[in-house]
Amino acid sequence: MALxxxxxxVLICFGGLTSPSPVP
Structure with missing residues (x-):
């Protein structure tokens, strides 16, 4: 579950790095 x-x-973070998203 934790995994x-x-x-x-991690997917959200990487997605924010490659696309303009409200992710720090």
Whole structure:
């Protein structure tokens, strides 16, 4: 379960780095 949450967070972070998204 924790691994899934970590994967989602990583995907969101990388997505924010490659596209304009409200992600710090």
């Amino acid at each position: 899934l949450l970590t994967t989602v967070i």
